Amino acid sequence: AAGTVVNIGYGEHLDDLRVRTSVGGRCFAAKYTCRKGRNKYTHFNKRFGCRYIALYIEAFRFTLYYAGIRPCEYPFREAGKFSCSDSLHNKIYEVCLRTLRLSAHEHYEDCPWREQALYSMDSRNQILCGYYAFGEYALPRESIRLLCLGLRPDGLLELCAPARVPCVIPSFSLIWILELYEYVLYSGDLTFAGEMWPCAETILRTFWRSARGRDLQGPMLGPGYWNFYEWAQGLSDGFPENLRDKNDYRNYDGPLSVFYILALSCMIKIAKLLHSGQISVHADSAPDSQEIDFLEKISWCELLYSGAVHSFHDAFWDSDAEAYCTYVVNGEKVHFSELMNALALYAGLVPQSHVRRVADLLSGRAACTPSLVPITLSYAIFKYEALLSVGGAYTDFVFDDVAEKWGSMLFRNATSFWETIDGAWAFDNAGSLCHGWSATPVVLYYKYLLGISPKECGFADYRFQPVKLKAPITAAGVIPRADHAPLHVEITHNGFNLS
Numbered sequence: 001a002a003g004t005v006v007n008i009g010y011g012e013h014l015d016d017l018r019v020r021t022s023v024g025g026r027c028f029a030a031k032y033t034c035r036k037g038r039n040k041y042t043h044f045n046k047r048f049g050c051r052y053i054a055l056y057i058e059a060f061r062f063t064l065y066y067a068g069i070r071p072c073e074y075p076f077r078e079a080g081k082f083s084c085s086d087s088l089h090n091k092i093y094e095v096c097l098r099t100l101r102l103s104a105h106e107h108y109e110d111c112p113w114r115e116q117a118l119y120s121m122d123s124r125n126q127i128l129c130g131y132y133a134f135g136e137y138a139l140p141r142e143s144i145r146l147l148c149l150g151l152r153p154d155g156l157l158e159l160c161a162p163a164r165v166p167c168v169i170p171s172f173s174l175i176w177i178l179e180l181y182e183y184v185l186y187s188g189d190l191t192f193a194g195e196m197w198p199c200a201e202t203i204l205r206t207f208w209r210s211a212r213g214r215d216l217q218g219p220m221l222g223p224g225y226w227n228f229y230e231w232a233q234g235l236s237d238g239f240p241e242n243l244r245d246k247n248d249y250r251n252y253d254g255p256l257s258v259f260y261i262l263a264l265s266c267m268i269k270i271a272k273l274l275h276s277g278q279i280s281v282h283a284d285s286a287p288d289s290q291e292i293d294f295l296e297k298i299s300w301c302e303l304l305y306s307g308a309v310h311s312f313h314d315a316f317w318d319s320d321a322e323a324y325c326t327y328v329v330n331g332e333k334v335h336f337s338e339l340m341n342a343l344a345l346y347a348g349l350v351p352q353s354h355v356r357r358v359a360d361l362l363s364g365r366a367a368c369t370p371s372l373v374p375i376t377l378s379y380a381i382f383k384y385e386a387l388l389s390v391g392g393a394y395t396d397f398v399f400d401d402v403a404e405k406w407g408s409m410l411f412r413n414a415t416s417f418w419e420t421i422d423g424a425w426a427f428d429n430a431g432s433l434c435h436g437w438s439a440t441p442v443v444l445y446y447k448y449l450l451g452i453s454p455k456e457c458g459f460a461d462y463r464f465q466p467v468k469l470k471a472p473i474t475a476a477g478v479i480p481r482a483d484h485a486p487l488h489v490e491i492t493h494n495g496f497n498l499s
Contacts, residue, residue: 002036005058008067010050012113012433013282013424019054019110023430026114038065047072047105049112050228050433051415067320074104079135079480082445087474089399089445092406096439097418098127103436107143107161111419111432117160120147120172124179124383126436131186132446135480140183141192148199155206158336159226167226170219173203174259184273187482188458193270197292204267207260208304215307216315217260218251219244229255231420231427234326234335243329250331254324256318257308258343264305265347271297273457316340321368322357338362338375338383345386359390363397376420377405381440387469388448395448395467402441445477450489452479459484464498466491 009021009029018382021029030046048069056066082093103109108123109116123143130136141158143161150158157173159165177200184193211217219227221244229235235255244251274281275294282289316324318333325333326340338361344350345358362383382401386393409418416434420426424433447453451466459481466475472493479487490497 001059001061002034004034004062004369006032006034007056007058008032009054009056010048010052011054012049012051014052015060015424019050019052020429021054024428026302026430028113031044042070047112047116049114049116051433055101058081072105073101074106074139075436076101076104076130076134076136078133079478079486080133080446080474082133082442082450083477084445084449084475086403088407088410089441089473092402094440095406095410095415095417096129096311096442097133097323099434100126100133100436100440100442102416102434103439104139107146108139108436110437111435113432113434115160117163118146119160120157120176120179121169121378122435122437123379124175124182125438125440127179128182128381129439129442133442133481135482135486137183137189137482140179141187141189144176144180144183145192148196151199151202154201157203167224168226169226169254170207170407171227171229171259174207174256174263176200177203177263177266178259178422181270184270184460184473185454185457188460189482190273190277190279190457194274194279197270197274197281198283200267200270202299204263204301207263212249213313214249214252215304216252216257218249219253219256221246227253227256228338230379232337232339232373232376234373235337235339245330245450249328250328252315252328254340255343257312257316258347258349260342261305261308261312261349262347264301264308268301268305269300271301307416309349311332312344313351313354317354318346321370323361323368323372324358325345326373335373336368336370337373339373339379342374342375342379342386343382345390346382355390359394360389362387362396376440377435378420380405381443384440384444386446390470396470399445399469406438406441445475446479449473449475450477450479450491452489453488454481458482462487464489474486474493 009019009027011019011021011028053067083090102112103126107118108126110119110122127140146161147157150161156168156170157176159168180196180200207217210220269296281292308349315328318325321336323336324340324344326335326337341358342362349439350358361368361372384398387398405421408419417438419435420434421430424431448467451464453463455461455463474492476490488499
């Protein structure tokens with residue numbers, strides 16, 4: 001009948017024995033008002049990220065012929081191939097690819113259900129997976145560009161793009177520099193690197209000024225600065241600002257300092273590539289602006305980098321806990337996390353004499369007091385790559401941990417991978433069940449089981465270093481390269497084939 005109202009709810013699960021259409025202040029629903037007779041309607045302007053829809057119909061009599069959702073996906077091509085003799089890892093890989101496909105439209109998205117937003121931290125994970133699985137470079141380039149266009153007057157990037165957001169996460173601007181370098185490494189696109197250089201340098205200068213003459217980074221304090229690192233105890237809201245003496249120079253944030261060091265390292269590499277490639281870049285868009293001297297930029301970045309690296313260990317290593325602290329607050333070393341220790345090891349900041357201790361802490365072979373706050377799915381890739389970088393002793397732990405954590409989601413009916421291991425119950429029942437940042441096992445399968453990673457800009461040359469597991473598995477795959485023939489790899493019990 002005319003005027004019949006069809007309320008359409010959508011969600012990712014049935015944990016409440018119905019579709020969860022209301023979470024806090026969020027409403028995951030729409031309304032359609034019928035005309036008389038049989039109705040046929042498609043709404044193209046609303047994108048539902050969901051697994052289920054529910055119809056609540058305000059009528060005594062109603063005939064439903066069909067209700068559904070039309071898929072809308074970015075046209076990734078499956079240029080990469082991976083399979084192995086372990087069926088669980090094969091299934092994890094398959095669901096990782098589904099997660100990546102669901103989390104990309106006109107740009108990468110953190111999740112298709114909730115804000116559908118582009119973040120530098122989230123997209124870095126997604127982009128890295130996509131180089132291997134899809135051979136995709138256009139979407140990374142334009143997503144990186146879109147984030148760059150959100151450069152704020154204070155020299156940081158907007159939290160999301162395109163957007164104006166009342167808060168900003170400082171570390172995400174540094175991670176943008178990391179994903180820019182990785183794009184150049186995998187794609188070989190130096191022209192784009194030159195376009196992005198002024199933005200990257202602006203970000204770096206912002207942190208250099210924020211350090212106030214120190215080698216390392218303290219938190220950015222004041223309205224609108226959210227010193228977030230990950231959704232874990234003591235890391236989602238930083239350390240309480242009211243406990244910090246804002247005039248005390250002995251206030252440092254460990255994760256921010258490591259991302260600053262990683263960004264400096266990436267800037268040095270980008271500058272060297274631009275210099276050797278003779279890419280002309282001007283300081284601004286004015287036609288008579290001065291051309292950038294990249295040798296000068298290299299020297300400046302190397303000076304900052306060496307100072308930060310030299311100061312890092314003494315600033316954050318706690319000799320009682322025998323671990324790196326997350327924060328230094330008014331000179332006191334506080335909070336201990338897997339994230340901080342993983343980042344230190346990943347960035348090569350741990351003295352050789354301490355590498356075994358840090359790796360043992362991360363792999364559970366050793367413990368400290370207070371215990372380390374566990375790392376979450378979003379940053380687990382740093383922990384895994386850190387452990388795989390120190391030799392074969394931790395290889396089995398890494399892949400067993402992936403099997404346990406990602407496998408547990410599969411055994412709980414996941415068809416895409418979640419924002420956190422707590423699933424839909426996280427964040428007061430607002431946890432996302434499809435989150436692009438959780439697809440990172442893809443990187444481990446290609447880079448470590450198949451053993452292929454870029455050695456030169458544009459994947460012109462490569463490293464082949466497959467890891468060995470105690471219970472060896474066979475694996476095979478195809479690794480796409482930007483302007484070069486794909487690599488075909490087969491790992492067998494008797495050796496390997498590479499072509």
